[in-house]
Amino acid sequence: MFKRTFSTLLIILLISNYNSIANNLYDKQDWREEEGIYTRIYDAKIKLISGEQTSIHQLAAKKPLIVALVFTRCAGVCNPLLLQLKENIQIILRKNQYKFSVLVLSFDPLDSLKDMQNLAYRFNLLNEPNWELAVVDSISSMTKSVNFFPVWDMRKKQYDHDALLVGVNTQGYITKKLIGLRSADEISLLISDINNVYRPSYRLPTPANMFTCFNYDPKTGKNTPGWGLAFIALPALLTVGILAFLRLRGKYHS
Amino acid sequence: MQQSLLSLFLILSGIIILVFILVYLSSIQSQPQQGMKNPLQKRFWFITIMVVVLGMFFFITIPKSPYYLYANEQxxxxxxxxxxxxxxxxxxxxxxxxxxxxxxxxxxxxxxxxxxxxxxxxxxxxxxxxxxxxxxxxxxxxxxxxxxxxxxxxxxxxxxxxxxxxxxxxxxxxxxxxxxx
Amino acid sequence: METKKLNKITALWIVAILVLFILSIILGIIMRLNQGELIKIQPPTFYADMTTHGVTMIGIWFVAGMAAVNYFMERYVKTSYTANMFAMVMTVIGVVMLWLSTLVGNFHAGWTFLYPLPFKIMWSTWATPLFLWSIGVFGIGWFVWTISLMAAMLKKYSMSQVLAWQHFGKKDPEVSTPPFVLISMISLIGVLTCLIAAVILLILLFAEYYSGGTFKNDALLIKNLTYFFGHTIANEMLYLGLAVIYELFPEVSGRPKLKTTWYVALAWNLTLFFVLAAFFHHLYMDFVQPEGLQIIGQLASYLASLPSSGVTVFSIIVVVFRNKINWSLTNSLFFIGIVGWVVGGVGAVIDATISNNFILHNTLWVPAHFHTYNAMGNVLFSLGFFHWFSKYATNHSLPDKYSFVKLAILIIGGVGFLLAFYIAGADSVPRRYSTYPKGLESAKTLAAVGGVFAIVYLTGILSFFVNISKRCLNVLFQRS
Missing domain, CATH: 2.60.40.420 (Cupredoxins -  blue copper proteins)
Known part of the structure; x- marks a missing residue:
């Protein structure tokens, strides 16, 4: 009897696991943002464009960091990443009380401090108080510690890489990552996260669901109603409508 | 913890069952239609006590909810x-x-x-x-x-x-x- | 002639409900005995059995409340027999579809069919749509019935009268709303709301099923809708039973009718809102749900206990306390049912506290408390009505025989069965396990003990079934 139960279970296990894995591939969930969370970023020595020598941990200790990884000859995602980040941060700064700085690091060994200065000039970041641009001495250890692996494309003579923002708290721990060009709301969420604001839960970047109940609003730390919530309120509203209709009909007939 | 909740439950249930048994016995033994004196007042006190007890439970237990556990620590x-x-x-x-x-x-x-x-x-x-x-x-x-x-x-x-x-x-x-x- | 027709429909409901009840109890006993390792069934069979037990029980006790409410509603307004019959036909079709999908198709996603489990097919592929459609068929039948009862009431009473608003601040208003009408309306509004939630839930699930996965649902939204529907209907069916008690308890006890007062009106109007917000307590352990809703869940669950205990239970106590009343099997069942309801309520309030739920959620504490106010509460309310009806409709006036023994068997079986659940819940035994892993030592023994007591409970139910169904069949085959 036990054997039969066991073998049935084993078959169920195999079949259902096969199913779930097949489904997952179909779903194509992107969990790369989960990689390396709560590991420490490599404490690389960096040289800021002001000429100051420091390290990532030392800089983070002053204010939590959003680390953006770019290279100056980039003809791809770096420019929109920085432009959008700058724009979003201007929006956020009007409302957000949390402290942070943006650290733009070059991952290209060919980039000099001069190149980074030019970059700062081009994006008009020289006088921005929350922005630091720097070159780093041990690029591979640093990029490895944030699971960032740019690939050199021989044909384009360009690095093929993600638009990655890494949130680092004052102890040097990576608390959140964002991949891709993201909205001001999500950047703001990142900022509250590197300030160690605990939220018991968050959504995974899964394929967009049309009807979610809540969208997390990082500015206030509260959830704002999404379309899904309307579905929870709908039954009550419809009931009121039906009651009104029945009463009007009842009145008419009597 | 679970065991103390079970005890709490059993004690409260015991009291409730006892009350209902007493009410039943009072009906069996009663002279015709004595009834409860001033039921509205008793009802008022009963609800007031319930509100106070539940209110206390509410304010004591809410901060112990898991969403707030160690929220300020790293x-x-x-x-x-x-x-x-x-x-x-x-x-x-x-x-x-x-x-x-x-x-x-x-x-x-x-x-x-x-x-x-x-x-x-x-x-x-x-x-x-x-x-x-x-x-x-x-x-x-x-x-x-x-x-x-x-x-x-x-x-x-x-x-x-x-x-x-x-x-x-x-x-x-x-x-x-x-x-x- | 007309009453005879309603009597026949009601008698048919009663026989059908009791037969399905006994079959579902047997399914329940099989589960407990399997957990106690006194018998052995395969896990998929166990879970198909569990799914059948859950949906059937909720369904039959809901329609039991509805049938009783419909029966007494006729005293106040003209109800539609067509809608009543339609609901019966749909319920029967729904049950057949449901049992086919679970017992033949082996569908076993539980009565909650929590998304996306129904779509991870581990059973015959046709069973998933058949199961979902069976819920749809129930929904349509019950929706029509609910609407027709509401329409009948709203023909006679205005909106504010049916909700007894004229009683606020006035001692003797011109039109007095009978408590039965008020409570029925409040319950039916809740029923209608949760049936609409079920419709939305089914539409979303069908959208995903028939789109072949191109439309994806959000698990959190679906869980909210599932419990909006599931929790609320389970709660409202108790209130339907209470409406019957307000009507029948004083009547069979030889006491004057209960009147609507300002506090009765207020209590029931508030209940409507508390019940509709209480379902959030099913999602306490989903930390993704915003904290505001979690706190509303605890608050609403606490508040819902106030009008129930302070008004309804207190009113019954006032009727009985130091009053010589005609005790019969009917009002004894009601009286014991009230005790079961209150005790189950205590278990529920303990579990509806978020910090307790953290260590009780989805342990056997949960089935413990809801079986208390179903098996020892709502079932007794309905049995009381069934018993009374079967005698009343057949002009049977002989005193009840063996009442004490019947009640004693029911109580001993019920209490033993429930205690096994509560103790296992406090021992952290998870619910919905076909067998228990090593380490959960008390679980097996308690399951076996619970199973044996459930057999005692079943014996009690059978003793009621024999007399009630015999008389109901007489009603059914009376010449009209």
Whole structure:
């Protein structure tokens, strides 16, 4: 009897696991943002464009960091990443009380401090108080510690890489990552996260669901109603409508 | 904790049953239609006492809700947990959903651990049991969401994970463990 | 002639409900005995059995409340027999579809069919749509019935009268709303709301099923809708039973009718809102749900206990306390049912506290408390009505025989069965396990003990079934 139960279970296990894995591939969930969370970023020595020598941990200790990884000859995602980040941060700064700085690091060994200065000039970041641009001495250890692996494309003579923002708290721990060009709301969420604001839960970047109940609003730390919530309120509203209709009909007939 | 809740329940139930028995006996033994004197006033006092007692319970228990546990501390450990029919995978590293792999987990006593719990397929429950099989903490594992459960283990030993949300025909065999030293 | 027609429909409901009840109890006993390792069935069979047990029980006790309410509603307004019959036909079709999907198709996603479990097919592929459609068929039948009862009431009473608003601040208003009408309306509004939630839930699930996965649902939204529907209907069916008690308890006790007062009106109007917000307590362990809703869940669950205990239970106590009343099997069942309801309520309030739920959620504490106010509460309310009806409709006036023994068997069986659940819940035993893993030592023994007591309870139910169904069949085959 036990054997039969066991073998049935084993078959169920195999079949259902096969199913779930097949489904997952179909779903194509992107969990790369989960990689390396709560590991420490490599404490690389960096040289800021002001000429100051420091390290990532030392800089983070002053204010939590959003680390953006770019290279100056980039003809791809770096420019929109920085432009959008700058724009979003201007929006956020009007409302957000949390402290942070943006650290733009070059991952290209060919980039000099001069190149980074030019970059700062081009994006008009020289006088921005929350922005630091720097070159780093041990690029591979640093990029490895944030699971960032740019690939050199021989044909384009360009690095093929993600638009990655890494949130680092004052102890040097990576608390959140964002991949891709993201909205001001999500950047703001990142900022509250590197300030160690605990939220018991968050959504995974899964394929967009049309009807979610809540969208997390990082500015206030509260959830704002999404379309899904309307579905929870709908039954009550419809009931009121039906009651009104029945009463009007009842009145008419009597 | 659970045992004291059971005691509370049994005591309250005992009182309720006793009251109803007394009410029944009063009916059996009564002269015709004496009734309750001033029932509205008694009703008022009964509801007032209920409001006070429930109000106290409410304000005492709400801050103990799991959403506020250790909210102002920095976790020393993150344990990534992925559940799928019918296994739990736990890892110190992030877990790749395309090739989910777990590892043995060893935790230290009194360090703040944050379990980041999610699911690859259906909704599961992540229930942490101690070696005496007492449920100490739990959260749900819902696909598309990550629940963060923060906990400090004061006792060393082996801890078991059991599934606490019905997830299909292997629900009862879904089990894992970790050690606390 | 007309009453005879309603009597026949009601008698048919009663026989059908009792037969399905006995079959579902047997399914329940099989589960407990399997957990106690006194018998052995395969896990998928166990879970198909569990799914059948859950949906059937909720369904039959809901329609039991509805049938009783419909029966007494006729005293106040003209109800539609067509809608009543339509609901019966749909319920029967729904039950057949449901049992086919679970017992033949082996569908076993639980009565909650929590998304996305129904779509992870571990059974015959046709069973998933058949199961979902069976819920749809129930929904349509009950929706029509609910609407027709509401329409009948709203023909006679205005909106504010049916909700007894004229009683606020006035001692003797011109039109007095009978408590039965008020409570029925409040319950039916809740029923209608949760049936609409079920419709939305089914539409979303069908959208995903028939789109072949191109439309994806959100697990959190679906869980909210599932419990909006599931929790609320389970709660409202109790209130339907209470409406009957307000009507029948004083009547069979030889006491004057209960009147609507300002506090009765207020209590029931508030109940409507508390009940509709209480379902959030099913999602306490989903930390993704915003904290505001979690706190509303605890608050609403606490508040819902105030009008129930302070007004309804208190009113029954006032009727009985130091009053010589005609005790019969009917009002004894009601009286014991009230005790079961209150005790189950205590278990519920304990579990509806978030910090307790953290260590009780989805342990056997949950089935413990809801079985208390179903098996020892709502079932007794309905049995009381069934018993009374079967005698009243057949002009049977002989005193009840063996009442004490019947009640004693029911109580002993019920209490033993429930205690096994509560103790196991406090021992952290998870619910919905076909068998228990090593380590959960008390679980097996308690399951076996619970199973044996459930057999005692079944014996008690059978003793009621024999007399009630015999008389109901007489009503059914009376010449009209």
């Amino acid at each position: 976790p020393a450990r993150i344990v990534h947990t992925v559940s799928s029919q019918f296994v739990f995978l736990m890892s110190n590293q992030d877990i790749d959903p395309a090739q989910p792999m777990g590892e043995n987990i060893e935790l230290n006593t009194n360090e703040l651990v944050e379990f980041r719990v999610t699911s690859l397929d259906v909704t599961h429950g992540f229930g942490i049991y101690n070696d005496k099989y007492e449920l100490v903490a739990q959260t749900q594992a819902m696909p598309g969401y990550v629940n963060k459960l923060r906990w400090k283990f004061s006792e060393p030993g082996k801890y078991y994970i059991l599934c606490l949300e019905y997830c299909g025909s292997g629900h009862q065999v879904m089990k894992s463990f970790f050690n606390v030293k």
